[in-house]
Amino acid sequence: MKEVKVKAGEALNGLGKMLKETMDKNLQDPKIYKQIEKLKASVVIKEGTSGVAITLHFKQGEIEIQNDAIDKPNAYQEAGFENMAYISSGQLSPTMALLTGKVKAKGNLLILTKIAPLMVLKG
Numbered sequence: 001m002k003e004v005k006v007k008a009g010e011a012l013n014g015l016g017k018m019l020k021e022t023m024d025k026n027l028q029d030p031k032i033y034k035q036i037e038k039l040k041a042s043v044v045i046k047e048g049t050s051g052v053a054i055t056l057h058f059k060q061g062e063i064e065i066q067n068d069a070i071d072k073p074n075a076y077q078e079a080g081f082e083n084m085a086y087i088s089s090g091q092l093s094p095t096m097a098l099l100t101g102k103v104k105a106k107g108n109l110l111i112l113t114k115i116a117p118l119m120v121l122k123g
Helices: 014-026 030-036 081-089 094-099 109-119
Strands: 040-047 053-059 062-067 075-079 103-107
Touching: 014 040, 014 053, 014 062, 014 081, 014 109, 030 109, 040 109, 075 081, 075 109, 081 094, 094 103, 094 109, 103 109
Parallel strands: 040 075
Antiparallel strands: 040 053, 053 062, 075 103
């Protein structure tokens, strides 16, 4: 069973717990796993209002999550809590959120596109 590993010695913040739960469920879908299987990157996801952030490390099929943002991620995404909830619940597509300015993104946008299906809870 594939799952997101929590960095040793850390208890995840609320954002990390929410994303880990969604990603663990989505990793069971072979199509979604295949999209990130060979990915080697780090991604920071930040909740804009509170400043709470997590970093995801993708290492060729393995995913590790940790609290806080690292200094030089390959990609960066920031949104308010409400928009993050809409995206993770599937009510707002990540692409539409980006195009309408509800999500700010920097760095390698292709990476964010590849991991988007991993972040959306499947009904």
